[in-house]
Amino acid sequence: MDINTFKSLQTLSAVELQQQQSHYVSDDIPPAAIDLKASHEQKVPVINNRYFFRNCSVAIRKHNRFASYPLHTHQYFEINYMLRGHATEYVDGEKVILSEGDVLLLDIDSQHRIDALDTNDLLINLLFRDRNISLDLISQVRANKSVLYDFLINDIAVDSKQKQYILFKNLGNEEHEIQTTFDALITEYYQRHDFADTIIKSELTILIAQLARNKQLPSSTTSPTQKLAITLLDEIRQNYQHLSLDMLSNKYAYNKNYLSNLFHKVVGKTFSTALTEERLIRAREAIQNTTKPVTAICHDVGFSNKSFFYNKYTEKFGCTPKEDRELISKKSLVDTL
Structure with missing residues (x-):
């Protein structure tokens, strides 16, 4: 990743400075970002799919450190990328630990909360406005490549409860293709050089294909x-x-x-x-x-x-x-x- 972009992400934001002192969430999400009707129905705050995407179809945000983020859900597809350090999340009641290089896919309407991050922890959130982008899309991209994948994803998997998240562990492989694409995306997003939007769209296409290629097949019990x-x-x-x-x-x-x-x-x-x-x-x-x-x-x-x-x-x-x-x-x- 570009060193200047990385240094910028390391720098404490105004919200982080407040949270470092109080250890309470001081996030800059206004009440207008909350879907009140959906929140009442699901009994948990629901972030709508309008606030982050007023002028764009994709948003990349650094998760603010030093305070635990409360349980919530959202009407958009989200990817968490652990750029540096570690994070502990709870997704639909399951504990998920992220280490450096890990990628967590959170489907629309999944519920999650995040423990407080420390100074050396950098968690990057990639948000998609398009509701067609989902865990199901990642599965279908792969299913379309072989009758084997189609059977495993659409036939055996249907018999088991589908999780609303997928964790890609950074296993130390030589290529690190997903991590490399994420670093390029983050750099383009924050530097905003000429043709950044075009490059970001291309990198997102590559990212979805890489996620599909690296997605583990269902491991449900078979006869x-x-x-x-x-x-x-x-x-x-x-x-x-x-x-x-x-x-x-x-x-x-x-x-x-x-x-x-x-x-x-x-x-x-x-x-x-x-x-x-x-x-x-x-x-x-x-x-x-x-x-x-x-x-x-x-x-x-x-x-x-x-x-x-x-x-x-x-x-x-x-x-x-x-x-x-x-x-x-x-x-x-x-x-x-």
């Missing part, structure tokens, strides 16, 4: 038949080009008809349908992001019948491969500047 179905789905994900049910039957020493029936019962679609969907997903990624001939892509992902590929592609995505590529090509990079 032996679910585990076997997940194994088969993972085989599809990794070997979709040349895979067949006969191959899996031989590999795992199960009767082919048994595997077929089990897969259909657990996943809700036939093995052939799932395999076709995976190939279509991979084909679309290549069509939208490369200039490789459609016929070559068709064969690369495992389709031997071109007419079948075109029909299934149009049925799934609502347009032909050629139309899909043309739509993407019309979205010039210059249009975002």
Whole structure:
């Protein structure tokens, strides 16, 4: 992160100076920021989605230190980034400890409170006005990349109580991609150089994609038949080009008809349908992001019948491969500047 931005964040704000003396919240949120009707219904203060976004769609704020922040909820999606130090939050009654580099996603209407931060603790809040940005969006971005992720996120997860937060721990990986993107966002937001808004929008797109890529899959308890179905789905994900049910039957020493029936019962679609969907997903990624001939892509992902590929592609995505590529090509990079 830019050193001047970091020093600015370290500097005590007027609110922090008051809280350092009194240890009581002196936050600068006015009564107009509270949705009184929703607060009465939920029996907890509800911050509306208008106050922070009067002139913008995204707000980045430093959490004021030295006083415990009381229980509240909000009508917008929030991300907490632990830039330095540590923080203790309580989200929907669960204790969550943030360490340096950790990222906490808080869904719309989740309830949380934060213990007082100390001098060396810097917690950055990223707030989104768009209610379409949520934990569900993060899940669906990933689900759209594979039939395995779609099943794990939308089928198994539905059987368990969904948390309204996700914690990304900084595990010391070499890339630190989420943290790097956050640092770039914070710097652009506070320095406000030329084209800052355009760069911030681009960085936010990258951030959402990185969160989806790094999101852990649901870990709910599964039955032996679910585990076997997940194994088969993972085989599809990794070997979709040349895979067949006969191959899996031989590999795992199960009767082919048994595997077929089990897969259909657990996943809700036939093995052939799932395999076709995976190939279509991979084909679309290549069509939208490369200039490789459609016929070559068709064969690369495992389709031997071109007419079948075109029909299934149009049925799934609502347009032909050629139309899909043309739509993407019309979205010039210059249009975002």
